[in-house]
Amino acid sequence: MTATDGHAHSAPATARARARAELTREITDAARRQLAEVGSDGLSLRAVARELGMASSAVYRYFASRDELLTALIVEAYDAVGDAAEKAARATSGRPAHRFVAVATAIRAWAVEHPHDYALIYGSPVPGYSAPTETVNPAARVALAALNIFTDGVADGEVATTASGPVPRSVKGAFGRLRAEAGDALSDELLTRVLLAWTAMFGTISFELFGHLHGIVEDYDTFFEHQMRRVARFAVTGDAP
Amino acid sequence: MTATDGHAHSAPATARARARAELTREITDAARRQLAEVGSDGLSLRAVARELGMASSAVYRYFASRDELLTALIVEAYDAVGDAAEKAARATSGRPAHRFVAVATAIRAWAVEHPHDYALIYGSPVPGYSAPTETVNPAARVALAALNIFTDGVADGEVATTASGPVPRSVKGAFGRLRAEAGDALSDELLTRVLLAWTAMFGTISFELFGHLHGIVEDYDTFFEHQMRRVARFAVTGDAP
């Protein structure tokens, strides 16, 4: 989504530009490796420079500050989950519940493979760091991938939009922006169901990765799939599984 | 739960012992205040000492290391949510769904009031810090408070224990330890339902506190209560709300 990445395969540009793009990559890669070792607060420009065998001051040719490097990592992490979710959504067809489970499974697979990137974006906010606006769009991708499954499902008549109970007025009114992004197809009732599935999904993943299911669940794969099936069927039909 | 707190109101002991207990309190209080400002990784013994107007080395008379101070904060945080949950469970009677919503509301209220303590225990794990065993029991309290609602409900015949669908064998087998703590009353089916409610609850709270519902939900109170009602009814009956 970045201007640089967008057409990286086209114009080789100058040797200098190519070298710059490569080194920028190497820096964020090294930073991500360090993130895995010491967490987001331990992330240090100097350590990154050391790993790359360059002077710490040289990193400043690529990132104006530590925070800017952090932002790059956050954007990349959001893009990575977003990619995984979109890919899973594209790769499946048919019943919305089935597609939702596929997207959830892809998101969890990414999280399990990249626990520190997951913690960076879905764990505690980094104190003293406030996410700049450039993280907003990448962050939305993963949610839109899931939401589109339901708009598709509504179009096909496979998703129930009617309410099985009253939705509080103040909850109803709060979805304007979300619906603007996802189209008009989604009723308030459906949105609350989707959000329930969504929070249950991230709650399950966070509990697993952050150790709160330790000693309670043994087979995380099976457990997750089971729970996502229930929650997906509920989101789609409004019925309990 | 600590040996010191357990009977703090009894024997005044010596003046020295009382002073020690007081200062220990002041240190953890100052540390929690600092936690709120700079997060768990920024928490520094020296800053705590500075705030208390004492030499940094003096803190070592009370906590052997920074990690030990962190552990104290974690234990206190777990005890605080545990207290809130137990109090809410005791204060309500009647329908299990109603009691569960009360407990959930109490947990969220604590979290909203103490977002940094919440992040400390339910957010990203502190890198390089592994929770010692003394945190295990305090951590379990809040879960047991919720679980007991369901064991009570089963005893009263108000909670459905029958399966509405098959529970995978590997999920079934994994609950041994949990059931040992909560009694035999809970079927595997019921446990998966309770866990779904549990992860949905923490998922919703984390999403709210960590900013992932920003611009999506406006009235967090109403939204949370609505979702918890759905999820509680589902946990109790196996039916969708």
Added chain:
DNA sequence: TGTACATCAGTGAACGCGCGTTCACTGATGTAC
């Protein structure tokens, strides 16, 4: 009640460390004519 000794709380200096960021610099790469 008084004395002698042991225990504990708190001090202040020091250890070695790593951090983010700046700055003047050298040398290489790119560009305009």
Added chain:
DNA sequence: TGTACATCAGTGAACGCGCGTTCACTGATGTAC
């Protein structure tokens, strides 16, 4: 194709800072007789 100048990448030293932890010490509080 060649030259003159501008741009950029990378260096190494330095700035000021805060951290966790240790240590020998002083003085106050507690305890045994």
